[in-house]
Amino acid sequence: MNVASFFPENIKAALKNIPPGEWIPELPEDCIRLHCGYPAPALVPDKELKAAVASLLEEERDLPLHYIGSPNILKLKEQIKKRLEERGISVSEEELLITSGACQAIDLIARIILDEESIVAVESPTYMEALEIFQNYTKHLISIPVDKHGLQTDVLEEILAERKRNGLAQPRFLYTIPTFQNPTGTTMTAERRQHLLELADSYNFLIVEDDAYGELSFYKNLPTLKAMDKMSRVLHIGSFSKIVAPGMRIGWIAGAREIIHASAWFKKDLNHPFAQATMAVYLANTDFEAKLLTLRDTYRGKCAVLLSALEQYLPESASWYVPEGGYFVWMKISGVDTSKMLAAALAEGVSYIPGKYFFMNQADGTEFLRLSFSYEDEKEIAEGIRRLGRVVEAGL
Amino acid sequence: MNVASFFPENIKAALKNIPPGEWIPELPEDCIRLHCGYPAPALVPDKELKAAVASLLEEERDLPLHYIGSPNILKLKEQIKKRLEERGISVSEEELLITSGACQAIDLIARIILDEESIVAVESPTYMEALEIFQNYTKHLISIPVDKHGLQTDVLEEILAERKRNGLAQPRFLYTIPTFQNPTGTTMTAERRQHLLELADSYNFLIVEDDAYGELSFYKNLPTLKAMDKMSRVLHIGSFSKIVAPGMRIGWIAGAREIIHASAWFKKDLNHPFAQATMAVYLANTDFEAKLLTLRDTYRGKCAVLLSALEQYLPESASWYVPEGGYFVWMKISGVDTSKMLAAALAEGVSYIPGKYFFMNQADGTEFLRLSFSYEDEKEIAEGIRRLGRVVEAGL
Numbered sequence: 032m033n034v035a036s037f038f039p040e041n042i043k044a045a046l047k048n049i050p051p052g053e054w055i056p057e058l059p060e061d062c063i064r065l066h067c068g069y070p071a072p073a074l075v076p077d078k079e080l081k082a083a084v085a086s087l088l089e090e091e092r093d094l095p096l097h098y099i100g101s102p103n104i105l106k107l108k109e110q111i112k113k114r115l116e117e118r119g120i121s122v123s124e125e126e127l128l129i130t131s132g133a134c135q136a137i138d139l140i141a142r143i144i145l146d147e148e149s150i151v152a153v154e155s156p157t158y159m160e161a162l163e164i165f166q167n168y169t170k171h172l173i174s175i176p177v178d179k180h181g182l183q184t185d186v187l188e189e190i191l192a193e194r195k196r197n198g199l200a201q202p203r204f205l206y207t208i209p210t211f212q213n214p215t216g217t218t219m220t221a222e223r224r225q226h227l228l229e230l231a232d233s234y235n236f237l238i239v240e241d242d243a244y245g246e247l248s249f250y251k252n253l254p255t256l257k258a259m260d261k262m263s264r265v266l267h268i269g270s271f272s273k274i275v276a277p278g279m280r281i282g283w284i285a286g287a288r289e290i291i292h293a294s295a296w297f298k299k300d301l302n303h304p305f306a307q308a309t310m311a312v313y314l315a316n317t318d319f320e321a322k323l324l325t326l327r328d329t330y331r332g333k334c335a336v337l338l339s340a341l342e343q344y345l346p347e348s349a350s351w352y353v354p355e356g357g358y359f360v361w362m363k364i365s366g367v368d369t370s371k372m373l374a375a376a377l378a379e380g381v382s383y384i385p386g387k388y389f390f391m392n393q394a395d396g397t398e399f400l401r402l403s404f405s406y407e408d409e410k411e412i413a414e415g416i417r418r419l420g421r422v423v424e425a426g427l
Numbered sequence: 428m429n430v431a432s433f434f435p436e437n438i439k440a441a442l443k444n445i446p447p448g449e450w451i452p453e454l455p456e457d458c459i460r461l462h463c464g465y466p467a468p469a470l471v472p473d474k475e476l477k478a479a480v481a482s483l484l485e486e487e488r489d490l491p492l493h494y495i496g497s498p499n500i501l502k503l504k505e506q507i508k509k510r511l512e513e514r515g516i517s518v519s520e521e522e523l524l525i526t527s528g529a530c531q532a533i534d535l536i537a538r539i540i541l542d543e544e545s546i547v548a549v550e551s552p553t554y555m556e557a558l559e560i561f562q563n564y565t566k567h568l569i570s571i572p573v574d575k576h577g578l579q580t581d582v583l584e585e586i587l588a589e590r591k592r593n594g595l596a597q598p599r600f601l602y603t604i605p606t607f608q609n610p611t612g613t614t615m616t617a618e619r620r621q622h623l624l625e626l627a628d629s630y631n632f633l634i635v636e637d638d639a640y641g642e643l644s645f646y647k648n649l650p651t652l653k654a655m656d657k658m659s660r661v662l663h664i665g666s667f668s669k670i671v672a673p674g675m676r677i678g679w680i681a682g683a684r685e686i687i688h689a690s691a692w693f694k695k696d697l698n699h700p701f702a703q704a705t706m707a708v709y710l711a712n713t714d715f716e717a718k719l720l721t722l723r724d725t726y727r728g729k730c731a732v733l734l735s736a737l738e739q740y741l742p743e744s745a746s747w748y749v750p751e752g753g754y755f756v757w758m759k760i761s762g763v764d765t766s767k768m769l770a771a772a773l774a775e776g777v778s779y780i781p782g783k784y785f786f787m788n789q790a791d792g793t794e795f796l797r798l799s800f801s802y803e804d805e806k807e808i809a810e811g812i813r814r815l816g817r818v819v820e821a822g823l
Contacts, residue, residue: 085481092471203433237433276492278492296563299530299556
């Protein structure tokens, strides 16, 4: 029987967007992984989480293993509020929802705000999972370019003004990663942040601020959009994936209570008491500000190694942005199709993600690629870039 | 700013269905909890899960804390296949999706099958969360009554035949808990199961079989609908919530590969490596068949205590179904509004869930209530029913 005949039309259409394969093929053994946005293994607190589970279950027995029961689930919300305060954001209980990572947060927001007619504005390039999620809801995505100072709000303004002149609908929201963006590593300037908020007011749209990398600054940090938001237009997404461990699957949405109320209603995987209570105990037992200093030092060092290896090994045809935090360096190689080059890179023993996957119009990404300095250690990073340099030189 | 103005019409409509309060109000201290479908605390393997985390993280370090990496995530699928085989179901890798509990499984299926025009058939009464979920997608729910032999398939047939005569659309799927149903505790007979499958073929609809309680049989067990399903019409949902621990949030869907493929695409909370790898290690270290015998013995004993207390303490006006497994006993008290009686019961120190919440048309549930024997120990159960008897007598 053809069960697919039961899918409604919008689901059938969304399923057509499923990419045919993975972003990168299976890696050869000993490949240096510059593709993957995983935290550094040495910074993932496996011992501390083991201790957290032990003390949690010794103390509370079955409580964190039921649907509700552990007081630590509530304590986690307090811990997240503390993280938000560090980002200049103060929220009440009703303005905060714990999610299964940033991905679920993006999906829930899309779920409650978008229908098939809705317009969404995204950065170009942007987080590939977000592109996939939005296209499950609507075909109407507008791409706004990013340069080394982040989202080009002047281009956004032109587009909005032209849509207005032409009587076209405006976006329901703009999705942005203003700080240490994925994939470009860029940070939106303070002026552009202010400009973006003004545009949201003038043209009446919401802003979804994905701050997954926001605490990983190498130097100083700018105020978040949510901290500058006087009109409750910003839905702020955070996550422990990049600063503790993605396998815990804990993120959050901070925003207007109507948004949180609706998101909570459509979030049908319920709470995750075991993971959430474990995280709460881990955080209670950790000097997290000290931990963050270690994270920042480590990633700053790794990034410096990657950048200096790029200077050393890459030819003139390659250029890149210098990030001030986060996990990623975005590179352009003039005249090269980075998708085609990937097989040669993997054969040489180094991986990256071809730039095209981060664009709505994949052709815009042909010459780009994303490098990540988060996962491998400094020695491997330098060796990986040496290999990449060889591949690029050979192709020229 | 009114952010709610950004919600599409279907979301606004769904939000109107949010119940104003909880199913039961805050419990007084020392209340005997006969409302809650939690496993017995003594049967929740907190020590074993603590040991599982310790051995997992000692052996694999950071692997289960990344997005992907622990071989135990794959092993969990093998463990679930073993559980399915015990239910007479054999599936391939591509016919199985791990979810965050049965709730997420129900939501994903609704997500990929239903649109605003779709008809869904549900048992009456049925699992309250399922009713909430379906109403997020469509207003068109059809209730099919349950009696002590489970879903009344003859009534279903009449309804389907009449809809056909009238040229009305048929249900996309029927949602059923055929084994130890929530809330009635009833089990659909083999004849009715066969009849239901024939109806699904004749009238071309899918069957969503929620088997969350299926392994908790006191005596023997009937074949699952999925085991009898020759046409891939059955989407089978299972869970570790009732047999291990709900706080782990692990369930699954077994069904046609198109269904699994689509569900996986719309499941945007990703995998939960820490919880899933922990479960895999726990299962690998556990004689689960022996564990199931203990579960069945314990719940059979508790159920017997509850039933005998009902005989002893409840007046003639009360009647109930005798379950052959699961967590619940469904009771009717003629002439009593169980919602109104709840305050008196809580004041007396015993809780239950008023029957109305399990019905699309809540008025149908006025005289019913759900008792759970899963959570409290035998002594408390007997005392709880003694208290309930006093409340019912006083009200008469």
